[in-house]
Amino acid sequence: MKLPHRRQFLHLAAGAAVLPAVQPMTPAAAQSGPPSTREVPARSIPVPDTVSPEMQAVIARPFNPNFNLVPETTTDWKKRVDDAARNVLATLPRLREALGVSVEPTMMGGVKAFIVTPKAIPPSNRDRVLLHLHGGVRVFNPGEAGTREGILMAGFAHYKVITVDYRMPPDFPFPAALDDAVTAYRELLKTTRPENIGIFGASAGGSLTLTTLLRAKAEILPMPGAIAPGSPTVDLSKTGDTLFTNAFVDNLLGTQDGFIRATALLYANGRDLKDPLLSPIYGDVHGFPPAILTSGTRDLYLSNTVRMHRKLRAAGVEAVLQVWEGQSHVQYMTDFTAPETKEYHDEVARFFDLHLGKVRP
């Protein structure tokens, strides 16, 4: 009976040696008022057995080996992006076939995009379109690699999806991505009533969904019918409690300090990280359409998702939140065969169906 315990202590010691200690960014806070930092000991966290076997396998994955490697040159950045895109692209034919989805390139007011179409679109969705802003920490998933989330949504939720292939760093930092997203939205408004448009995206794409709405408001464009930001990275400054509590708990992102922070700086290109068009948590969200936000209990961006949810609620927006057991960042769509992936898309589909414009009889 004692052997497993001893083995766990060994694991624990090994973990402590391999992983750096997590440092808060604001040591000054410790100097005023009550002791303001919580000291949390090392721990060994088992995979929950209440999620599907497929999700258990996702949760059990070791840390992403690249989570702390920061490219030093533009060439290094591009190689990193290309390598990742190649990996994603290799998975897409099987995904498209399994979900019965076709993808074709298009242009929207000079912006590259892809039309992602499921085999069958029910009559209730025939006039509706979902605009998709993909994730990838603002640097990954150029070109067709960006369509993966769109294929999942088209296949599971039975909507026509348009994936915007927005420009990204290192060649195109802020505001290129936002410009492209707003241009695509403006183009879509020429053919589709705003209440029939949903906008969605994960991570950086969830944040871009929100900044697109901030910009649309400023340009007096109508709001879309509903949005679905998945684990949106709404705060590029190191703010959000789970950036600390879930550091090295989130197996996809590891910590915000390494690669993630480098991508934020690369995208911001010298701009204040708390600018609302970079970090929409600091924007004015009054008048936003209904929103469904998603995160996981191990997500580094759980806090920023729930902060955004509360901010939307406080502004009187009909915003709902779902948080998934044991999942790290955007793992609700990691394995398309996991029942949680279908359940996530079913929830979002129901939400869009409830809030987007109805077919007129």
Next chain:
Amino acid sequence: MKLPHRRQFLHLAAGAAVLPAVQPMTPAAAQSGPPSTREVPARSIPVPDTVSPEMQAVIARPFNPNFNLVPETTTDWKKRVDDAARNVLATLPRLREALGVSVEPTMMGGVKAFIVTPKAIPPSNRDRVLLHLHGGVRVFNPGEAGTREGILMAGFAHYKVITVDYRMPPDFPFPAALDDAVTAYRELLKTTRPENIGIFGASAGGSLTLTTLLRAKAEILPMPGAIAPGSPTVDLSKTGDTLFTNAFVDNLLGTQDGFIRATALLYANGRDLKDPLLSPIYGDVHGFPPAILTSGTRDLYLSNTVRMHRKLRAAGVEAVLQVWEGQSHVQYMTDFTAPETKEYHDEVARFFDLHLGKVRP
């Protein structure tokens, strides 16, 4: 610039020495398939500065010094309960006065209860009643000490509240509390239409809200109009990912292994901890009324709240979730002057208003 870093390492070492390492309960899981435990290093977590100053003070509190002290005799349990009740009672006169709420004892079919009445009840709420099942890990808050949550709800949400003073261990283990809650609900149904009844409670009271509905279903009683389980402890077995990830992050509960587990065993009195009437996450929740569930990012029971939310959603129940930045277990009601406390009650009031029966013109 290096001094704060060094000081933090000292804090870190001190924390590691004071606090025991967290051990998972199922080391067997580590032996099959991929490496199934996550090794997480010690960390120092600052108080988030994006919450109110009042909430920052709550989050900055040191660990509850009693979180790991387990009473050994019935006398010890009673002393612990009495001491805690005395502390709560001392705060109630000021709370009642500040919120303009009066409290009077009553009986409901032989069960002790309190009628908690705000100064003014708006016309829309005049036929509605909220049944309140208080928290306190199934042993705390006997008698008038149990009315604290009821006073907050009556004062902030402007409803008439009935707090059930259900029997508790060590004298009265399961099913005494559940029997009393169902008896009170059955009595209330004699004077109030079910759609005009809301049931709410925090922690153990949130779980008791759900087991009361399971029992009501089995006894073919009508469902109430809506429920509001706050951070419900819906699983008394050591199941739920944040029991591990948030151990020693949650400053109220610390860990599930010490006092919390002892109260679960005391209440269960030998019964299987996964019995749905002890742990409603294992029950059949089809047909449940609309529910608003609440937790915090540091809550030991965040996972069990989100698991329950998902279970309700999967059963087709209109269930909404709110999660509060940086809060440990039920800290949405710790300081009644914190704006988050009012915001929480405003949300719940809106939810009840939306879903409870409307006054007939």
